[in-house]
Amino acid sequence: MNKTVIIIGAGFAGINLARKLDPNFFDVLLIDKNNYHQFQPLLYQVATAQIEPTTISFPIRYIFRKDKHISIRLAKALSIDTQEQSIETDNGTFKYDYLVLAMGGKTNFFGHDEISKYAISLKTTMDALEIRNHILENFEAIVNHTYEKNESLYNIVVVGGGPTGVELSGAFAEIKRDILPKDYHSVDFSK
Ligand SMILES: Cc1cc2nc3c(=O)[nH]c(=O)nc-3n(C[C@H](O)[C@H](O)[C@H](O)COP(=O)(O)OP(=O)(O)OC[C@H]3O[C@@H](n4cnc5c(N)ncnc54)[C@H](O)[C@@H]3O)c2cc1C
Incomplete structure (x- = not known):
C-alpha cells in the first residue's frame, strides 16, 4: 500500500518535491493556504505595476491536473500532532506517514x-x-x-x-x- 506524504506549502520546494515522488510508492497531499503558486522572482514587477499579479500566479490544481496520485487542499496548517501523525488545519485534520514542511521563509528585520x-x-x-x-x-x-x-x-x-x-x-x-x-x-x- 502506498504511503501518504503530506507536503505543506506549494512554493518551489513543495511543488518540485511533489513532482519527484514516485506514484508507485506514494500518495501525495499538497496543502497550501493559497490556491495558487506565486513566482517570487517577479514580485518586484508587480510591486511597480509593470505586470499584473495573474502573470506570476499559477493555480496549484492546474499544475498537477495530470497527476492522479497528488491531491490538493486549500488550507492553512495550524498545528502538528507527531504522536498521532496528523496535521490540523483550518480546513480539517489530515493523517500522514511522512510530513514535509515547505512553508518558505519570512522577512528578517534583524531586530530593527x-x-x-x-x-x-x-x-x-x-x-x-x-x-x-x-x-x-x-x-x-x-x-x-x-x-x-x-x-x-x-x-x-x-x-x-x-x-x-x-x-x-x-x-x-x-x-x-x-x-x-x-x-x-x-x-x-x-x-
Ligand atoms: C522578491 C523575491 C525575489 C526572488 N528572486 C529570486 C530569483 O531571482 N532567483 C531565485 O533563485 N530565487 C529568488 N527568490 C527566492 C525564491 O523565491 C525562494 O527561495 C523560494 O521561493 C523558496 O521556496 P519555498 O518553496 O521554500 O517557499 P515559498 O516559495 O515561499 O513557498 C511557501 C509556500 O507555503 C505556503 N504556506 C506558508 N505557510 C503556510 C501554512 N501555515 N499553511 C499552508 N501553506 C502555507 C505559502 O502560501 C507558499 O505557497 C526570490 C524571493 C523573493 C521574495
Missing part, C-alpha cells in the same frame, strides 16, 4: 523593529500589491498639494540591497522616468 513597524515587506503577491497601491495613493496625494507640503511622499526608501532591493529600485527608477510622468502631468519628477 523601527523598520518592521513602517516598512512593507516583499514576499507575497499581496505584499507586492500593497506596495503598488501605496505608491499610487502617494501620487494621488501629491497632485492635490504643493511640493513643500508633500516632500516626503516623493521619496521611496528601499531597505536591503540584495537582488530584490536592487531590482525593485531599478524598476522604480524606470517607472519614474518612463511611466509616471505620462499619468501625472503636473508632478515635477526632477524632485
